[in-house]
Amino acid sequence: MQTISIIGGTGELGGGLAMRWAKAGLPVIIGSRDAARAAVAAAEINQAAGNELARGMDNLAAAEAGDIVVLSVKFSHHKATLEQLRPMLKGKIVVDTTVPLVPPKVTRVQLPPEGSAAVIAQQTLGEDCRVVSAFQNVSAGSLKHDTAIKSHVLVTGDDPEAREAVVVLAEAAGYRAWHAGPLANSAASEALTSLLIFLNKKYKTHHAGIAITGIGDD
């Protein structure tokens, strides 16, 4: 079975996804700049999931050991992290969850000149990696609960096969997930996050998300 490594796996989004994948029976590696912190987080996941599918490593070792590598770091660390990990990511599917928020105005869409963080990732990693973008609109808090999740995951990427692998991962984490087009379309998912943060403030919630309507029975 393929191992999923999560760079920044001790964060709220990365840790929440790791928990859901471990509970679904998938082997996960928690990556962190601090291997000891990663080991603690992995132990917590194993206890909660009732299995031994999670391990902790530093980010470099995690990137090396994973078959699919999920990137869950702040936008300010995004490009430097990718440059550092590039040698370990060759030939792999890299799942970019990064949202290009520009504090302090996080409720305002401020996409980078390249169009999206995911496009920056593909440009940084080059042709050897297949970058797929997903999970930008996930409420990290909602990952902790075992209740059904109503929000959907938009999956974008230029390689349909790699995209399909990430659709399957999102479904394993409990989401309805969609093939949402080429990697350039990550601009939509990334922009939506600022809009959802605005909705959270305006409508006094923490879990605003999006769903696709008009397909099948929905």
Next chain:
Amino acid sequence: MQTISIIGGTGELGGGLAMRWAKAGLPVIIGSRDAARAAVAAAEINQAAGNELARGMDNLAAAEAGDIVVLSVKFSHHKATLEQLRPMLKGKIVVDTTVPLVPPKVTRVQLPPEGSAAVIAQQTLGEDCRVVSAFQNVSAGSLKHDTAIKSHVLVTGDDPEAREAVVVLAEAAGYRAWHAGPLANSAASEALTSLLIFLNKKYKTHHAGIAITGIGDD
């Protein structure tokens, strides 16, 4: 009661919105480059709505006569239309529905360097107008049917009062509508349209839309 003028009102989206507003009892003016075509479209709306709330005019007269002016033209005509109508739009709320599609790759997000069509509109019209962005993700086909609409409308704009007026208009047309932040956030709504066109093709439908989850009971 405020009159809503729709520039490009003989198109599928503009015409569909006009029909729904007229059925909801709101006076509408159909604007078209061809006044005779606008008159025919208005007559059809009056017949379908069973009232006399729709009138047809050329775009210039429509822009002059409307209290709120909805812009529903192709991106390739967007800026020129705004420049032409600018003198008539002073002091008004302008609702921009434009999606910056760049044919032939309409399933690929290709936002303009300014960030969004709505931001271009505000820059073109200047401080005298309050530009509000909405309806980019509406399936024009679904407007024709009287069935309940499941997709939501994201309303963005820098002036909260103008935004509220457009939220009310969207609700009158049968949509759940949200205050979705500053005009810059129109980048999200505009980008989403290419993604929805991709979903329509991939999942063989015509009515892909988006809904907000995680607020209230949803």
